[in-house]
Amino acid sequence: MLTNRSQAVAKKEMTLAERLYLPAILHGLKITVSHFFKKKVTIKYPEEKREFSKVYRGTHVLKRDEIGAERCTACGLCAVACPAEAITMVAAERKKGEEKLYREEKYASVYEINMLRCIFCGLCEDACPKEAIFLTDRITPSTFKRGENIYGKNKLVEPIDKPIDISARQTQAVLEFKKHKEFAHNKVYTEKQLPNKH
């Protein structure tokens, strides 16, 4: 026996009221009509949006630093932490003159998250040593084609002109750590003092 909820089938003769069907139909209609006057459970997404939890984990974002350089260095820690094996990446070496595009000498030339595989557990942002990947309060929309669910850098990297706020996802310890500007991780580069060492 697989469950404890199974019941033996009873073959009982139906009463007259049951055979008429009408009382049952009226009973059903009563339930239907009563719902017209109840509070709606659905909302008109995307015009209306529900209130999100502060720590809601939705679509990922690949952050840029203060001057707009990508923070991801393709270290692979998110991919190794990912329990669903949804993340893949290809690393490339930064060339001279690309210091404004990529923060470190290595960067991800391809970075893909398979949103069909992703379970939005947030282990990738826990693993990230560069504060590059964060989960945001944006919903991953459903699509008509499977391939559209594989998000590449075009969908993941935040637009330079429209930074995505992730401060709600940073713990107190991280915010404290970010105050230490002497660590290379937290250094704010002006355009003149870009690190151009390869």
Added chain:
Amino acid sequence: MAKVTIDGHTIEVPTGTTILEAARMIGGPIVPPAMCYYSKLKTTGGYCRTCIVKVSKGSEKDPRPMPKPVASCRTTVMDGMEVQNITSPDLLEARAGVVEFLLLNHPLDCPICDQAGECHLQDLGYENGKSKTRYEFDRREFEPIEIGDKIKLHMKRCIHCFRCVKLAEQLTPERFQGMLNRGDHSEISTYIKHAIDNEFSGNMIDVCPVGALTDKTFRFKSRVWFVNPEDAHRNCSKCAGKARIWLKGEEVLRVTARKDKYGEAIDWICNECRFDKKKTSDWVIEKPTHIDRHSVISMNHYESLKDLKQDVDKQQKQLVNKKVNLGQGALNPNNSI
């Protein structure tokens, strides 16, 4: 023969054996870590100080303890000597200090470094170090140096272990590289950046305990935990041809020497095997390399189906013993998941 006791384990070793070698004969967690000592190379050791141990009894004849920690890779055993390694909290504290010094100028660019995942300094820092730095000054910066067209030297990651220098002295007929300057300014150099073109120069990548010397043919190709190490061999006229190939699918991403459990190369391999044989068809694959399951490289690395099954059975038994409430069907081996 001399009798030596290390952390309570007594062993009899030939006279002239170092404490480190004696500890390795015993094996297990009492073996001191070593960054510069390399048993396959002569006169290595004595630079990094990570292998320090406390000698609580000098010998049978002279039982006075040694006044300060000694480098176990350079100190030979005496009859009746008693040594403390992990049983001495003072020593572990001292070793943490050594690790802190080694990491003073280390850039900690592990997310970029190709050595990450198999780096001895990472292991050392993880096991013996402190999780925070107290160093507030700028770390040393160097431009990477090209040593030939296949090797890249990142001087900023170097911990001055001298292994590559000793290798150049001993494995290759002429001396090719050395240390320039002194103290905080010292740096490995090929002296006026002479290209090293020797058949066995690639082995300096293997002896480097950190990511200072890295393989340019593998540079940024993949992280080590996404590639699959296999023991393989080929007929080579220059070396034994016994190597470890790192596969990703059908592609050989890199070739290294086979290493023992202390991370030392078992056989030197030549540059042709290391840099030029990057096809699976060049190699005869023997078996998957044994990887310790605490290593990140062991991820998705299965050595034999039998072991895997034994592991699973063991874990299932543990689960049953713990009476984890998974429902009746979950632990039934007849139920396929």
